[in-house]
Amino acid sequence: MLKPFLKKINSFNPIQKRFPLDYLIPVYHCVSNSYLPHLTHIINYKSSLEFEKDLDYMCTRFEFVDGETFSKNYTKKNNKPYALLTFDDGYSEFRDIISPILLRKGIYAINYINPAFIKNDDMMFRLKISLIVEKILSKNLIPSGSLMALLASPNASKKDLIAKIKAISYTNRHLLDQISISIDLSFDDYLKNNKIYLNINDLKYLQEKGFGISAHSWDHPYLPELSISDQVQNIQQSIDFILEHGFNTESIAFPFTDFGLKKMMFDQLFKNNKSLKFTLGTAGLKFDSVEKNLQRVPMENGFSASDEINFESNYFLLKKIFNKNQIIRI
Ligand SMILES: [Zn+2]
Structure with missing residues (x-):
């Protein structure tokens, strides 16, 4: 743009x-x-x-x-x-x-x-968004019903889910931890394997x-x-x-x-x-x-x-x- x-x-x-x-x-x-x-x-x-x-x-x-x-x-x-x-x-x-x-x-x-x-031992919430998007874009992830329910978007496409996830802000960042569980993504494991800060x-x-x-x-x-x-x-x-x-x-x-x-x-x-x-x-x-x-x-x-x-x-x-x-x- x-x-x-x-x-x-x-x-x-x-x-x-x-x-x-x-x-x-x-x-x-x-x-x-x-x-x-x-x-x-x-x-x-x-x-x-x-x-x-x-x-x-x-x-x-x-x-x-x-x-x-x-x-x-x-x-x-x-x-x-x-x-x-x-x-x-x-x-x-x-x-x-x-x-x-x-x-x-x-x-x-x-x-x-x-x-x-x-x-x-923790990361800024936008980094969690990046990791979730990365996982959702991976070929083998099929968005589950629980993920769609968390985002209040039944039957949404991957693209729509990503747009919703990117819109999550600081005050509702707790949602990111819930989403990570629903897609089997561990922020703690990522932090253990990658020195971010x-x-x-x-x-x-x-x-x-x-x-x-x-x-x-x-x-x-x-x-x-x-x-x-x-x-x-x-x-x-x-x-x-x-x-x-x-x-x-x-x-x-x-x-x-x-x-x-x-x-x-x-x-x-x-x-x-x-x-x-x-x-x-x-x-x-x-x-x-x-x-x-x-x-x-x-x-x-x-x-x-x-x-x-x-x-x-x-x-x-x-x-x-x-x-x-x-x-x-x-
Ligand atoms: Zn900054």
Whole structure:
């Protein structure tokens, strides 16, 4: 759906020589050359070659800096706009695949992690969805009556069942455990056989290598489903973990989206955490009425960094014409 739109936008307006903002914050989750059943149906992750090409392109237009330099300078004009590389969810590939590439190229990155999963004894509910979809798509699985009953979809096709499963959210995630039993899928076995997340030793190792480790909520809820006090509580729990382990509390990244989050929630977070300098969303190139909330550019939509950034730049300029390039929070 996005591809023809991207082409149209890029042809509508010649690519701007100057990036429209003073900074760029790309966000990735994972880089891998392997087929990862727990991610493949929810994240369009790149191969190491694609990732390196992205970095090489971004280095020609931006200056990658560390978190501290970024937080002090992101509002300042630089010959090349500053860039802060970010990774969400704390997947183990950051240590095995990504950090060697970044160390070789001398590029800093921050990992925004969910402390609930660092023991690798549970996984974020969207990963469970990916594993269930993987199993349903397997040739030999015939959806049972109990699976259809759980999803309240008698006689549904596999495609319809998958659409229903993908729509399951944080507050009804218990359904995923019930579904897994009905299709003979064990999340515990998968966790035993696959190290999904960076553990505390990995995080300490990465910190020693100079990478940032920061908070991304406790267990990756869909925040708009929670009350403001529950939103603050879930995020605060992750900041407290980061603080307790001597990691970086200058910034946090919201899980999923910051769409619909209220000004009052931001006020609470900044009031409770004096060291917090900025927060991060994933809405592409946009300003935010909460000035310390910065928007990142998602890099896993199936495009190269070059296409993604040129699209975002042109889309930003288009939105500017209609005064739609700022998120207003009440
Ligand atoms: Zn996330």
